[in-house]
Amino acid sequence: SGRGRFSGRAVIQTFTPENPVIRLAAAQNYPEFYKGEIALRRTMLYPPFADICMVGFLGRDERKVRSAGVDFLEMLRRTAKRDYPEQPMRVLGPSPALVAKVSNKYRYKLVMKCRNNRRIRELISRLLVWFPSEKRHSGVTAFADMNPENIL
Structure with missing residues (x-):
């Protein structure tokens, strides 16, 4: 949330801090988010699988x-x-x-x-x-x- 070369800080406000998506976003763990999201989409028959x-x-x-x-x-x-x-x-x-x-x-x-x-x-x-x-x-x-x- 910083600008240019300046670092910043972001605040995530949620009722469900245990939600895996929130946890992965807070940790900026995009590969794990992708793995979970793509598995969910395959199971639920969501795009790109349907x-x-x-x-x-x-x-x-x-x-x-x-x-x-x-x-x-x-x-x-x-x-x-x-x-x-x-x-x-x-x-x-x-x-x-x-x-x-x-x-x-x-x-x-x-x-x-x-x-x-x-x-x-x-x-x-x-x-x-x-x-x-x-x-x-x-x-x-x-x-x-x-x-x-x-x-x-």
């Missing part, structure tokens, strides 16, 4: 938006199992977006941990084409974002 695809749902009727997310998830699981069994993935949600309502529209999301490859993009594309063909989804928009900068 990609993240966020599927969002928007609409004025919260019940329909939530229901559309559940329908999409069910169709995703069914289609993936039947036609894309070789594609590993984990799906979280559907759940309300962090900001659940914007411009009088409710927002829900599914988060998929998967690989950004041709087969996964084909699966998502098929589902996005299927989605608006279902009358029960009228008034709800679905979209997908691979490796988004922000998750709804």
Whole structure:
């Protein structure tokens, strides 16, 4: 925290001083931090070991938006199992977006941990084409974002 050739001092304020990340940061032990972080990312299927695809749902009727997310998830699981069994993935949600309502529209999301490859993009594309063909989804928009900068 110093400037130029002047040394400095940093203060770390935390409720969890026993947290390994805090301990390693305080010790400036970057190699150990990397080893732990990369092992966690491999285990949890986080980048760079997987990609993240966020599927969002928007609409004025919260019940329909939530229901559309559940329908999409069910169709995703069914289609993936039947036609894309070789594609590993984990799906979280559907759940309300962090900001659940914007411009009088409710927002829900599914988060998929998967690989950004041709087969996964084909699966998502098929589902996005299927989605608006279902009358029960009228008034709800679905979209997908691979490796988004922000998750709804």
